[in-house]
Amino acid sequence: MKTFRLCSSIPLFLLLLPGFFTRPASAETLFQRSLAKFDVQSRIVKPADYSFVVMGDSRDGEEVFKKALKLAKLYHPLFILHGGDYSHYGSQKETDRFLQVLAETVPEIPYFVVMGNHEDRTVFPEEIGPFDFTLQSRRLNLTVIAVDDSQNALKPAELDYLKKGLAAAEASTFVAMHVPPKNGKWDWHTFTEGADKLQEILAGSKAQAVFFSHVHLFAKGKYGGVPAFITGGAGAPLYDKGFPGSPVYHIMVVRVKNGQASYAMVPIGK
16 A cells, blocks of 8 residues: 655645655565565464475456465465465556455465466566565475466576475475476466476475465476466356366465475365
């Protein structure tokens, strides 16, 4: 939400000019605010048993998205990871509304967003966060690495970021990006540039799972020998044909118990 501060030394005619007010340069992004919450929460939860929630593609479906957030709260997650496409165009207006819904629904939960293909590459880093990021807690032996493949490719910079991140990762490690790679099972609405290299990097790594969105349904498989999930059912119109999976609005609950993760797709009720 924008904040304004009036200054008595500013002439009245300037105050009346359209666009005179701007967001303060010091305003933090959603990522920065959430990271501060994550640092606190990761010191509180039990290392032997904690959960986090994954959801994606909430664009154009605010009512379903609100239900997804309320459902996620029931699991008391350490954080929520959004797989991208929180908006249709990524505009400032859409982004402000997205942030408002989060503030009204899950103000206490750290919320991290992967860059999606529907996001605006100017607005996103100013309001939401970095295109590539890593969450890490040595106390929990947890690492989450997110990379930007929203332009239907994993570029060398992202592949290098992921490779280095996995080399320095903790025991419980998870990877996230928006667009799923093409493979023998998923061959539509996917990317190919960098897909072979991704498979090579994941193979033999510490990653316990890799999360994708982009396709508006739930699907699971393996990639590079790692369990792979498509979770794109947080509000966008569902895909009911042409892609293997379940066209259902849902969230994913990831429970890490004694260092090992289990995964549950939880449908969003009416």
